[in-house]
Amino acid sequence: MTERGFDLADRVAARHDTDLYRDIAPVDRVAERSYFAPDPGRDLPVLDGEEHLVFAANNYLGLTQHDRVQEAAAQAADVVGTGAGASRLVTGDTLVHRDLELRLAEVKGTDRALAFSSGYAANVGTIAALDPDVVFSDEFNHASIVDGCRLSGADVVVYDHRDAGDLRRRMAARAESSEHTASGGPPSSTDGGEDESWLVVTDSVFSMDGTVAPLEALCDAVESFGAWLMVDEAHATGLHVDGGGIVQREGLEERVHVQMGTLSKALASQGGYVAGSESLIEHLVNEARSFVFSTGLAPPAAAAASEALHLARHGECRDRLWSNVGQLRNGLESVGYEVWGDTQVLPIVVGDRLDALALERAVRERGIVAPAIRPPTVPEGTSRIRIAPMATHSRSDVEHCIEAFRAAGEEVGLL
Structure with a gap:
């Protein structure tokens, strides 16, 4: 009989052969320090005896262990329930969802906000629900944006990473081809009418x-062609002005049509959100399939995110994070590493994937968890260690991390 199934064992073996295999390692808690267990497969995990400092998580403000965040989640579970029980269009819309959305809209400077069950669902559902004719997407956008573009059925034009000039050129080329078709020229697969969205x-x-991203320059380009701009603030929400993101830091609330973000990173919970105009949110409530056909965000998750957002706005955690970021960046550069970026994410680019894996192992032996990021997640030849401090790391924790990277880099021949 002809075999039409899937040889998954061979696919996994191929990943092993190319040093691209990944596994999952259970931890005892989500915090700045944790006990880890090797991936047990189907068995129960057995934790290692040594606690490690975690410089890898997106729990940037360290709020997953904050008493007030945990109390908010517990109270919501006690009063409202552990789960929404249904789509929010049925019976899963609760007061804690509305409280969270009100706070998000205040922070983002918009009419309303809408909570989704995940950031992935927010991106995929929103892009598809907008049903654009053309999407212009940064070449390094997150996979959820890429998948949203695919599901939307739009013509997708990828512009060079963080290059507003290239975006302008590609938009101008699309507009020119549309005008050519409108004036009687022959159509092509990239042509559209002047009424394209x-x-x-x-x-x-x-x-x-x-x-x-150069958001102000992108706003200028978008406005020149009458388009809409959607900004994914997943790794910025909660970290800037009044608990907002880069849009708030740069004062662009009135120029960005769709602000998206997650609740699962700095806000120490689970889920995603979209913030924008009244009509945008009403449209998504009715048309975003990932919202309509998903059970609502669990009430404890919504309450935890709401309290975390309050702490991000009014507490000291943002200041502590940026202090740790500065200390860590300066220390890593002083021992000889080149550190990319200008945010709380501090990548040490090694280049070769085997060197990156060796450095990851060497720092782990010194009590630091920081992952090697390899292709296809990043381009070939740019394998790196992605370091992300938390607000809850102490100054001595950061010094320990710097010393571990110094000694590990010397051991594996990178310094």
Whole structure:
């Protein structure tokens, strides 16, 4: 009989052969220091005896262990329930969802906000629901943006990374081809009418590089062609002005049509959100399939994110994070590393994937968890260690990390 199934064992073996295999390592808690266990497969994990400092998580403000965040989640579970129980269009819309969305809209400077079950669902559902004719997408955008573009059925034009000039050129070329067709020229696969809807999508902080999109220049380009701009603030929400993101830091609330972000990073919870105009949110409530056909965000997650956002706005955690970022960057550069980016994400670019894996192992032996990031997540030849401090790391924790990287770099021949 003809075999039409899938040889998955061979696919996994191929990943092993090319040093691209990944596994998952259980931890005892989500915090700045944790006990880890090797991937047990189907068995229960057995934790190692040594605690490690975690410089790898997106828990940037360290709020997953904050008493007030945990109390908010516990109270919501007690009063509202552990799960939403249904789509929010049925019976899963609760007061804690509305409280979270009100706070998000205040921070983002928009009419309303809408919480999704994940950041991935927010991106995929929003892009598809907007149903654009053309999407202009930064070449390094997150996979959820890429998949949203695919599901939307739009013509996708990829512009050079963080290059507003290249975006302008590509938009001008599309407009020129549309005008040519309208004047009677022969159509092509890239032609459209003057009534096309255009969406430009970018991350604000690129999580593997630690770099920031040139949002003001992108706004200028978008406005020149009458398009819409959507900004993914997943790695920026909670970290800037009044607990906002890069859009707030640069005062661009009135110029960005769609602000998206997650609750699962600095806000220490789970889920995603979209913030924008009243009509945008009403449209997504009715048309975003990942919202309509998903059970609502669990009430404890919504309450935890709401309290974390309050702490990000009014507490000292943001200041502590940026102090740790500065100390860590200066220390790593002083021992001889080149550190990319200008955010809380501090990539040490090694280049060769085997060197990156060796450095990861060497720092782990010294009590530091920081992952090697390899292709296809990043381009070939740019393998790196992605370092991300938390607000809850002490100054001595940061010094320990710097010393571990110094000794590990010397051991593996990178310094």
